[in-house]
Amino acid sequence: MQENIWEKEYKKPKLVTGHDKPQAFFVKFIKYLRKEKNIKSKGLNVLDLGSGTGRNTIYLAQNGAQVVGMEISDTAITLAQKRTRHLELDIKYLKQSIGSTYPFGDNEFDLIIDVTSSNSLDEKEREVYLDEVHRVLKKDGIFFVRALCKDGDKNAKFLLKNNPGEEKDTYIMPGTELQERVFSEEDFRETYSKYFNILKLEKTESYSKVGGRVYKRRFWLAVMGK
C-alpha cells in the first residue's frame, strides 16, 4: 500500500524533489559530528532510512562512509543508483520497509539517519522502526532524525482539522494518498526517549512545495544516542 503510494509519488512527484545535494541542515549536522563529537565520516558504517534518490547517502559515501540506503520505492533506488553509476562509492541500496524487521545484526551501525522518512509510518510500523534502529545502532552510535513538527505549524493545524488521517496527529497530504504524522515537542520527546537519549533537539523552518503550492513548514532536528 505505502509502496504503491511512494512509487506513484516518484513517477509523478508532488512532494519529493530530485535534488542531488544534501540540504544545509544535514551538512551542518555532519560538521557538528566532526567538531563537537569528534566523529569523522570516513570509515563510518551508516544506515540511511528512506534514502530516496540518494542525496544524503551519496554525500556520506563521498566523504568516506560505507552506506546502506533502505528505501521502499524501486523508482527512487534506480534514480539513486544512476547518479553514482560511474563513481566508486561504498553504497548498497536495499529495497525494504523501514517499518519491518531489518536484515542486520545487533550494533552494526555507527550512524543511522532518518531524514523526513518515517513520517508516513503507522503506529505499529513506528514501533518496529524504533525497536530496530535501537537494535542495529552501536552502543556509542548516533541517530539523526528530521521529523515534521506540529507546534506552531499553521499548515499542519489546517490539515489535521480538514484532512485528518486515522491515527493520532496524522493527516492526508492533499493531492496524494500519503498519511503524515506530526509531533509536538512533548510527543517527540516521549516517543523517542523511550529508546534513545536525546542529545539535541532543535525546531527549524523551511519551505516545502506540494503539488505546485509552497508551504512554510516546521521540522524537528534531533541528534540522539543509545
Ligand SMILES: C[S@@+](CC[C@H](N)C(=O)[O-])C[C@H]1O[C@@H](n2cnc3c(N)ncnc32)[C@H](O)[C@@H]1O
Ligand atoms: C520525503 S522523502 C526523503 C528522502 C531522503 N531521506 C531525502 O532526504 O532526500 C521520504 C522517503 O522515504 C521513503 N519511505 C517512505 N516510507 C518508507 C518505508 N516504510 N520504508 C522505506 N522507505 C520509505 C520514500 O519512498 C521517500 O523516498
